[in-house]
Amino acid sequence: MSAMVCQSCGENPATFHLTEISDDAAPGMQTTELHYCEACAALAGLSQESAVPSMIANAVASVTSAADAAPTAEEEGLHCPHCGMTFQEFKRKGRLGCPRDYEVFSTPLESMLQKMHACGTPRHRGRVPRGPFEVRNIVGDRLLQLRRELHEAVAGERYEEAARVRDEIQRIEHEGIDIALEDGGRDSDPLAL
Amino acid sequence: MVGKGDLGLGDMDRRGGEWLRGGGPRSEIVISSRVRLARNLAGFPFLACANEDQKSEIVDRVKLPLAQLPLASSPYYVDVDDAAETLGSFLVERHLISRELQHGRGARGVAFGSDEAVSVMVNEEDHIRIQSIKTSLGLEEAWRTAVEIDRALESELDFAASATFGYLTACPTNVGTGLRASVMLHLPAMVQMKQIEKLFNAAHRTGLTVRGFYGEGTMASGDLYQISNQVTLAVTEEEILAGLEAILPTILDYERKCRDELLTARRVISVEDRCHRALALLRAARVLSSDEAMANLSAVRLGIVTGIVTGLDVEQVNELFVLTQPAHIQKMRGETIDPPARDAVRAAFVRENLGR
Ligand SMILES: [Zn+2]
Numbered sequence: 339m340s341a342m343v344c345q346s347c348g349e350n351p352a353t354f355h356l357t358e359i360s361d362d363a364a365p366g367m368q369t370t371e372l373h374y375c376e377a378c379a380a381l382a383g384l385s386q387e388s389a390v391p392s393m394i395a396n397a398v399a400s401v402t403s404a405a406d407a408a409p410t411a412e413e414e415g416l417h418c419p420h421c422g423m424t425f426q427e428f429k430r431k432g433r434l435g436c437p438r439d440y441e442v443f444s445t446p447l448e449s450m451l452q453k454m455h456a457c458g459t460p461r462h463r464g465r466v467p468r469g470p471f472e473v474r475n476i477v478g479d480r481l482l483q484l485r486r487e488l489h490e491a492v493a494g495e496r497y498e499e500a501a502r503v504r505d506e507i508q509r510i511e512h513e514g515i516d517i518a519l520e521d522g523g524r525d526s527d528p529l530a531l
Numbered sequence: 532m533v534g535k536g537d538l539g540l541g542d543m544d545r546r547g548g549e550w551l552r553g554g555g556p557r558s559e560i561v562i563s564s565r566v567r568l569a570r571n572l573a574g575f576p577f578l579a580c581a582n583e584d585q586k587s588e589i590v591d592r593v594k595l596p597l598a599q600l601p602l603a604s605s606p607y608y609v610d611v612d613d614a615a616e617t618l619g620s621f622l623v624e625r626h627l628i629s630r631e632l633q634h635g636r637g638a639r640g641v642a643f644g645s646d647e648a649v650s651v652m653v654n655e656e657d658h659i660r661i662q663s664i665k666t667s668l669g670l671e672e673a674w675r676t677a678v679e680i681d682r683a684l685e686s687e688l689d690f691a692a693s694a695t696f697g698y699l700t701a702c703p704t705n706v707g708t709g710l711r712a713s714v715m716l717h718l719p720a721m722v723q724m725k726q727i728e729k730l731f732n733a734a735h736r737t738g739l740t741v742r743g744f745y746g747e748g749t750m751a752s753g754d755l756y757q758i759s760n761q762v763t764l765a766v767t768e769e770e771i772l773a774g775l776e777a778i779l780p781t782i783l784d785y786e787r788k789c790r791d792e793l794l795t796a797r798r799v800i801s802v803e804d805r806c807h808r809a810l811a812l813l814r815a816a817r818v819l820s821s822d823e824a825m826a827n828l829s830a831v832r833l834g835i836v837t838g839i840v841t842g843l844d845v846e847q848v849n850e851l852f853v854l855t856q857p858a859h860i861q862k863m864r865g866e867t868i869d870p871p872a873r874d875a876v877r878a879a880f881v882r883e884n885l886g887r
């Protein structure tokens with residue numbers, strides 16, 4: 339019953355519709371409408387729920403092609419210490435690994451965000467959660483780090499270490515900011531030793 | 532909190548959620564208005580990097596605040612990881628969960644009130660997805676409810692956020708506000724007059740996305756279209772809602788003009804014919820596929836809102852759009868049945884509902 343025919347095969351009714359951000363170096367966003375049948379959508383790697391990843395793939399493609407296709411050595415080496423995600427892996431999956439990745443990948447993400455969100459400056463302007471960001475982020479980062487250590491300890495069957503880390507996580511979750519500051523500070527600041 | 536697996540869902544398979552009730556503003560065209568907020572817990576990896584223990588921990592962490600949500604009724608919680616395939620599909624058909632949650636892996640679930648106006652998915656693409664849905668045109672109301680739920684959860688949980696990027700989400704297309712607002716429209720006259728491209732053009736111009744009743748793959752179904760915002764960062768929530776609301780008069784106007792055109796002396800007989808045939812078919816069929824049901828229900832709905840068909844109301848048809856879906860038919864029978872048998876059950880159910 340759809341009024342449109344698939345753009346790809348020109349035969350089947352188009353049941354898959356997507357607005358894609360196209361490759362365009364000009365400021366502002368250029369979008370393209372895609373209308374595919376189910377089969378062609380699947381062939382193009384656009385399964386039912388994947389409108390968003392394909393948008394990313396496209397934004398990534400346009401950003402990287404603008405920068406002469408190959409990612410910079412810096413981009414190539416970017417990797418998040420908390421979740422292990424690399425920028426390459428993110429481009430493949432279309433999903434980030436942890437909240438820290440927005441900082442870790444901030445340089446290459448900037449132009450992707452500009453395209454995805456059709457904005458000059460990708461800065462948040464909406465509602466914010468309660469409480470100061472600094473505190474929230476110190477506690478969050480410390481917990482991410484500990485959960486990573488816990489995961490590695492369990493994987494390496496180092497159960498005593500795992501138990502210790504688990505206690506530490508609970509302590510921070512109960513007592514919060516002071517402890518995170520104290521411990522996070524000790525880890526990241528050599529002078530504190 | 533009630534409900535585990537299949538228990539406690541009562542007569543849900545025999546009635547639609549509140550959002551199908553109709554009767555509100557622009558309900559001759561607008562089926563429902565929906566707002567979704569994406570949130571993640573600080574201190575946990577996003578789901579792509581979360582291990583099974585962490586996923587379970589997230590569910591455990593979120594369940595208690597979910598049980599205390601200010602909902603119309605004590606919320607149901609369905610453990611989707613444990614749920615039977617049919618129950619998962621049933622929840623997708625009711626728009627309570629996404630296919631992504633249904634087919635995900637590891638600890639995950641959904642909480643919702645008995646009126647189905649609010650649902651909260653846990654461990655879908657993000658740790659938390661709040662959905663608020665209202666019947667007809669009610670974006671503001673849906674937004675207010677979503678904020679209420681967001682605040683209630685936020686008082687118990689720490690959400691990942693930064694001053695620069697706002698609420699941090701697994702996919703950068705949702706970052707910032709985490710807000711996706713959408714309206715579901717019934718546009719049979721635009722389809723019939725071959726004007727539906729105007730919808731895509733209007734959406735295109737304003738950076739909005741068009742999808743079908745159940746997402747991208749279902750555009751043909753029942754002439755039902757969803758429009759939603761694409762941009763979530765560097766805009767305020769109010770701007771997002773206003774942007775979507777701003778395009779509606781244009782689209783509603785197109786659809787109304789097409790309906791008027793269909794009702795002109797030259798064409799009216801063929802529309803009357805189509806609507807009455809559709810109703811006759813639904814009242815007589817012994818075998819009815821899901822697609823055939825949707826197509827004919829769409830024609831009957833057009834007939835009701837234009838006064839061609841009398842004695843039925845829009846709510847009945849809205850509900851049947853959902854209740855005639857495959858998993859609903861199977862749930863009514865309480866067993867898994869193959870498509871031919873399903874089509875017979877569907878036909879009987881529709882006859883019973885639209886009978887004189
Ligand atoms: Zn095709």
Ligand SMILES: [Zn+2]
Pocket residue numbers: 418419420421422423435436437438439
């Ligand atoms: Zn990370």
